[in-house]
Amino acid sequence: MDAYLKNFGECLQKEPPFCGAECPFHMDMHGFIEKIRKGMWSAAFKTYRNAVGFPRVAAALCHAPCKSVCPLSERGGAVEMALLERACLSFAKDLGATSYNVPAKRGRIAVVGAGAGGLACALRLSAKKYNVEIFEKEDHVGGGLCEILPPDLLAREIEEQFKHEEYELRLSCEIENRSFLNERGFDAVCVATGEGGYDFGLLRAEGDKGDRYCLRDGNTAWFACGALIGDDGIYALSGGLYMGIVIDNFLKTGNLFYPPNAAATRMVLDAARLTDAPAVFPQNGEGYTEDEARGEAFRCLKCQCDACKLYSDLCDFTGKWPLRIRDEIAATTLPGVSEIKATPAKRLLSASNTANICREICPAEIDLEGLILEGRRSMHKQDKAPWAFHDFWLRDMDFADGPEAALCMAPAAAGTCAYAFFPGCQLGAGDPRLVEAAYDALLEKHPDTALLLRCCGAPAEWAGNEDKNAEAVAEIRDAWRGLGEPVMLFACPSCMEILGRRIPEMPLRSLYETLADRGANVPDAGVSAAAPCAPCGEWAIFDPCAARRNAHIKSAVRKLASEAGCKLTPLPVQERVTRCCGYGGQPSAASPEYAAFVAEKRASESALPYIVYCANCKDIFIKAGKECKHILEILFDPPGAVLADKNASLNSPGVPFRLATVTERRHNRAELKRSLLEKYWNGSSADQADRADQDESAARPRLKIGEALLVQMDEDRILEEDVREVVDFCERTGRKVYSEISASYSGYRKIGHMSYWVEYRPTDSEDEIELLRAYTHRMEIALEAVWNGVKTNVDM
């Protein structure tokens, strides 16, 4: 956890914009621009005045060095900051200096020279209510400024800005040595005697820490600034203001520090932010109107390193920056109970993708998703994660790895196998025909290809359940070794990415590379000869997040699709920044809103239908109403019903394709296992137990479930098996309540963590029961162990 948190120290979110770093005054550009956009002229002027001290002087002196670094300088012209500053001077109603109500401070400061640097330093320090004395050898103030600015403007400006400050001005008073001021008890002296002026030994001096232009003489600290040390024009003014801060620091800490007044920025601006709008030029040739100025302010990009905001769905959805999310996760995962500490990220931890997009797009390679996964592990270890966020998929994983669906078989024909096909548990769940067709094609090419049906362990990894994940990985490793360490061929890029990371010694390859090698046009057992023409048309390939760094899979899928006759158009963003469809990390239980938000964003990137090669992407897009096909559907266009026997009527010909329900997904897996065993291994005895189960269920009354309820159950992730179990339980124990109005019975049973409720009634037929409602709650009804059958054979 610490390593991930430390990683955030590199975050560039708070780096100053290019112009702000280049600005001699390091003005708060974002604040300034925002105020102009809103037409808050007086507020914008105040920002400007606080930065530059003497706004009229600065406006006259500034040569706008910010323009040289503006990213728009090559694209429509740099933002006209100088014109915007002048617009503030024209439109602000209140141009007066601000009076600060600050208690007087004890330090005494002498300022030698009343030019730009000296006056600026005196202004800053007198505003901080230090005791300031200015010594000027001439009989007037202004120094070099008098040659540049009209004397009346200069005089008015100085008078205005010093309006609320007290200081002593000694004209015609030349200081010739340090002891003169040392003896008068000054704590600090600012020397701003101008270009070629007397330096009091400061030009060659070094401070305690090696900083230039400062020295300690007795109890007095001496600093030089302005044109004396080579800062001309606007830099003399900014150097003087900066000197105010340096001396203030010295008086507060006693440390003689005088670092250079330069700010660098490490900011990185995403190219997607650049625009080409031309700079606004004032119609009258001199200065902006209010509308012109606001227009120009709106053109400003307000540069900030915000790749995360642009590309991370989590940042986009929550409106939070990664630094904020880090703080929330750090607070949430701290040991302790929530009564005495905040846990702001409890839901956020599970309501997020884990597709590592942040590390990919972040210039500082900050691994936000890594932190999120680590946070999930921490919450799981502390037993603080709400089980409901991941329970369904962990149960699903148990089913995929259980006797009904899991299978590990070497090909009957070959003794040893060089390859093993790992389709992943979701492909067969959604459409078992695709697994069968792909396995057929593989066997044609490599008859020594084994088959491994099971889950890769992703749900456990995403739930932060390390032990369960390690268990799954160990089983897969054992199975792989048992098959003679074949090359694993993956249909699902997520399984491939996860197992490649977890079992690095395992050689792996994607199914699509192997199919592309073979040449998709060769008609064979798996490919229907008429298929290649069917999907002709324009498509966009949607790369799944797990294939982001795997150029081989990406090009293999493109090759297969093109050869099958699809015209491919690249997706504008996904091609460059491969983001998650919304499935990765399984956020949909913790935040269905977030999952839907991500799916909608991905689906709307192009109006073209998508070709995907991850079964989860397909399910997500179909659910979001996006036209979408798995590449295997395009290659094999398998005949026959989409689903196994259960509810096949819902997918009969002519009815639009409908996703398998959660129940059907389980049946499909079991059916796939059964049918593959039958086809390739002459019906192994391994599924005898299944048959016995079926016989038993055939003896019970059938459940009649209306289509609307089926859809609702699918949405709520309620399995028909769960419903069956509750009905059986109610009938067996008599634990049910009767409603006179609907002549129906209701009852519930806790299965795993969840409490399942059903409402049902007998029908005219004795072997059929009609299901009226099915719903769940996560809370547990206390004492249920006593009377709801978890303790077996309790006769109430």
Add this chain to the structure above:
Amino acid sequence: MESKQTWICDRCKVEMQLMDTQFNYLKRSFRHKALRCPSCGQVFIPEELARGRMRDVEKTLEDK
């Protein structure tokens, strides 16, 4: 659903009544009135309650 709806415990054949019921979720326990059989204690949670108020409380507890 009609407000006059009555529910009868199928075992005890008595009408369900609103009674204190104990719930547990995420290591917290709390009591609330729910329909129970006054004789055997069997609880009934209607769908509207499970999908409404109960879900809200679950969400709150998950965020805590």
